[in-house]
Amino acid sequence: MIPPETADRARGRDVTRRAALIALFVAITAIAAGYAAAFSKSGTPSWAPWLLVVGIPVALGAIMILGAARGHEGIGPLKVPFAFVVIVLIIGFSAALALPATEGPLSKLWLGLPARAAIVIYGVGLLPIIVLPVAYALTFEAQTLSAEDVERIRTLARRRLADYDNRSQASLDKVRG
Amino acid sequence: MTQTANMTALLQSALPNAARPAVVIVGILYFAGIVAISVWAARKTRTAADFFVAGKGIGLVALTIASVSVSVSGFAFIGGPGFIYAVGLGAMYIVLPAAVTNVMGAWVLAKRMRLLGEVRALITIPDAIGARYRSRLAQGVSAAAMLVGIVGYMATNALAMGVVINSIFGVGLGWGIWIGMGVTLAYSASGGILAGIYNDVFQGTLMAIASVLVFLFVLDFGGGLGAISRTILAHDSVLLGPWGKITPLAALSFFFVFSMGSLGQPQAVHKYYMLRDPLQLKWYPLLKTLGLVLVLLLYFGVGVGVKAFVLSGRLPQLTSPDQATPTLLLNVTPLILAALVFSGVAAATMSAANSFINIGAAIVTHDLPIAFGRPVRNELGWGRAVTILIAVAAAITAQQSGTMVAFLGIFGWGLFASTLVPALAVGLNWQGATRAGAIASIATGLIVTLALETAAYLKVFTFPAGVTASAVAMVSSFLVFFIVSWLTRRNAMMELDADVRLVMEI
Numbered sequence: 257m258i259p260p261e262t263a264d265r266a267r268g269r270d271v272t273r274r275a276a277l278i279a280l281f282v283a284i285t286a287i288a289a290g291y292a293a294a295f296s297k298s299g300t301p302s303w304a305p306w307l308l309v310v311g312i313p314v315a316l317g318a319i320m321i322l323g324a325a326r327g328h329e330g331i332g333p334l335k336v337p338f339a340f341v342v343i344v345l346i347i348g349f350s351a352a353l354a355l356p357a358t359e360g361p362l363s364k365l366w367l368g369l370p371a372r373a374a375i376v377i378y379g380v381g382l383l384p385i386i387v388l389p390v391a392y393a394l395t396f397e398a399q400t401l402s403a404e405d406v407e408r409i410r411t412l413a414r415r416r417l418a419d420y421d422n423r424s425q426a427s428l429d430k431v432r433g
Numbered sequence: 434m435t436q437t438a439n440m441t442a443l444l445q446s447a448l449p450n451a452a453r454p455a456v457v458i459v460g461i462l463y464f465a466g467i468v469a470i471s472v473w474a475a476r477k478t479r480t481a482a483d484f485f486v487a488g489k490g491i492g493l494v495a496l497t498i499a500s501v502s503v504s505v506s507g508f509a510f511i512g513g514p515g516f517i518y519a520v521g522l523g524a525m526y527i528v529l530p531a532a533v534t535n536v537m538g539a540w541v542l543a544k545r546m547r548l549l550g551e552v553r554a555l556i557t558i559p560d561a562i563g564a565r566y567r568s569r570l571a572q573g574v575s576a577a578a579m580l581v582g583i584v585g586y587m588a589t590n591a592l593a594m595g596v597v598i599n600s601i602f603g604v605g606l607g608w609g610i611w612i613g614m615g616v617t618l619a620y621s622a623s624g625g626i627l628a629g630i631y632n633d634v635f636q637g638t639l640m641a642i643a644s645v646l647v648f649l650f651v652l653d654f655g656g657g658l659g660a661i662s663r664t665i666l667a668h669d670s671v672l673l674g675p676w677g678k679i680t681p682l683a684a685l686s687f688f689f690v691f692s693m694g695s696l697g698q699p700q701a702v703h704k705y706y707m708l709r710d711p712l713q714l715k716w717y718p719l720l721k722t723l724g725l726v727l728v729l730l731l732y733f734g735v736g737v738g739v740k741a742f743v744l745s746g747r748l749p750q751l752t753s754p755d756q757a758t759p760t761l762l763l764n765v766t767p768l769i770l771a772a773l774v775f776s777g778v779a780a781a782t783m784s785a786a787n788s789f790i791n792i793g794a795a796i797v798t799h800d801l802p803i804a805f806g807r808p809v810r811n812e813l814g815w816g817r818a819v820t821i822l823i824a825v826a827a828a829i830t831a832q833q834s835g836t837m838v839a840f841l842g843i844f845g846w847g848l849f850a851s852t853l854v855p856a857l858a859v860g861l862n863w864q865g866a867t868r869a870g871a872i873a874s875i876a877t878g879l880i881v882t883l884a885l886e887t888a889a890y891l892k893v894f895t896f897p898a899g900v901t902a903s904a905v906a907m908v909s910s911f912l913v914f915f916i917v918s919w920l921t922r923r924n925a926m927m928e929l930d931a932d933v934r935l936v937m938e939i
Binding site: 273277280281284288290294295299300304305308312315319320322323324325326327341352359360361363365367368369370372373375376377380381382383389390392393396397400401403405406408409410412413 | 522525528531532533537539540541544545548553554659661662667670674675676681682686688692693696711712714718719722723726733858859862863865897898899900904905908909911912915935936938939
């Protein structure tokens with residue numbers, strides 16, 4: 257019988273992974289629908305890019321959550337950076353799509369670029385760099401891989417090797433009669 | 434990244450003749466460096482594991498730089514800036530995914546691949562698929578799909594090498610192909626991936642230095658990014674709009690294919706096996722992302738810079754967008770900088786070629802024999818022999834029609850993405866994925882990519898703006914993977930070995 261605490265934890269883990277899988281499936285379906293709409297005889301409908309604007313960040317966030325989910329703990333503190341990056345990507349793409357085109361010789365520049373371009377280059381292209389790899393490093397031992405994990409795997413590898421050697425020796429003995 | 438459009442850009446127009454004494458001397462020094470590294474590596478390569486995964490003994494910094502090197506092709510130096518020159522910031526959606534791809538790869542694949550390598554002594558990507566689904570068929574199908582992609586990549590890389598070497602030394606395209614492939618072959622066959630890795634370190638460092646110096650030069654020459662932007666905005670403001678001159682759907686498609694698709698690029702994923710200590714993965718995404726940003730500075734800087742310089746009359750009109758980088762280098766930058774960049778482009782094509790030769794040889798001598806139930810005994814010896822065969826075949830193919838070679842290269846990225854991402858990246862993180870789902874998904878990716886790319890090549894139909902064969906193949910492959918796995922979900926747990934399950938749980 258599984259102890260209640262472990263069962264709860266297992267359910268918690270399943271909820272994280274299941275939610276990530278559902279989100280990934282829905283996001284990929286939305287992206288597929290966006291592409292399918294582009295085949296319309298009257299041209300790409302204006303709503304089609306919006307499916308990608310939301311679908312792509314959700315798909316990327318979902319697959320990262322799926323990869324980061326660990327044993328019984330789900331994704332722990334990584335919720336925050338994952339949510340941040342998905343929101344930054346959605347806002348960045350949405351702003352590029354929704355804001356009016358005002359670029360011209362007298363446009364105000366943000367770090368050398370007009371506003372909408374700056375949102376894309378610095379927001380979509382640079383903000384995740386600052387957040388995600390740092391979050392990965394800071395949570396590495398607790399969330400991704402610890403020395404104990406590596407030792408467990410190495411113990412398993414040694415056991416497999418020993419089993420293989422024993423089987424090989426037994427086969428050899430059998431052949432030799 | 435950027436391997437897809439990759440050499441096509443280099444194929445569209447020959448590079449100008451850059452054979453000046455400084456360029457030739459730097460080129461010779463570059464090749465001498467490669468020879469020295471290769472001789473050293475050949476002495477250390479004694480087993481198949483040394484040959485294919487460097488004996489799982491590469492340190493963090495070396496692996497990071499090598500991974501940056503193989504992730505960036507000559508496209509980042511020539512075709513990419515030309516693409517920005519032509520369409521503006523829409524071209525940035527090919528490289529913007531670099532902000533998330535490395536760390537995404539680390540979370541989704543790096544740990545599990547590295548631990549699978551530890552527990553099962555795996556050396557290839559199809560090995561991982563075979564172990565995950567306990568299926569020789571899945572291993573064989575994924576190996577076959579990868580081989581199709583590698584054939585295309587190798588031919589385009591061989592031709593790109595010929596174009597660059599001809600530009601540096603003025604030896605003619607045919608000789609350029611044989612010289613480039615000969616040097617790459619020499620270090621691939623003798624030192625295997627070990628020579629490849631340390632040559633990648635050398636080449637990646639060269640690329641980063643060249644990129645940063647050219648970026649700084651462009652900013653200085655143009656009076657800063659603000660002044661460059663003002664010049665472009667005064668003449669053609671659409672170029673600095675968020676999508677440039679391409680449609681939002683096209684730009685977002687680039688982002689999708691080059692972000693999610695990165696999880697299926699074997700030249701980068703294969704590297705996860707090689708890290709000496711799995712705990713060093715901690716800093717891998719941060720270092721790789723920073724390295725990639727440095728190497729990609731040239732892509733953005735030259736693209737917008739040359740556009741502004743041409744619009745303001747400081748540079749002559751270009752005969753084609755791909756001339757953006759060569760025109761800048763041969764007209765205004767110090768010649769030594771031009772020499773560094775031309776050698777950097779040669780480095781990019783050679784590192785990609787080496788990586789694919791090695792992966793292709795592993796497929797032929799390791800994965801396919803296992804799939805057919807006939808493992809090869811002397812994998813090191815056969816690996817060296819097949820390496821030679823692949824390189825010679827690629828060089829011969831590269832001598833054929835440029836259009837045909839470009840076609841072969843176009844589908845590489847999309848083919849790897851659509852065949853490997855669902856089965857490998859999702860499959861290693863979802864215990865409910867099934868063998869049937871993986872095989873169906875790999876087959877779907879292969880068939881849809883080949884069918885759509887061939888139909889487009891033969892002009893049977895044209896895609897609507899913004900839709901690409903790669904994107905359609907990848908979403909199809911994903912959906913098939915989910916649906917077939919769901920339909921066959923009863924088998925999921927039976928197809929999972931205990932050690933693989935542990936790796937997936939950690």
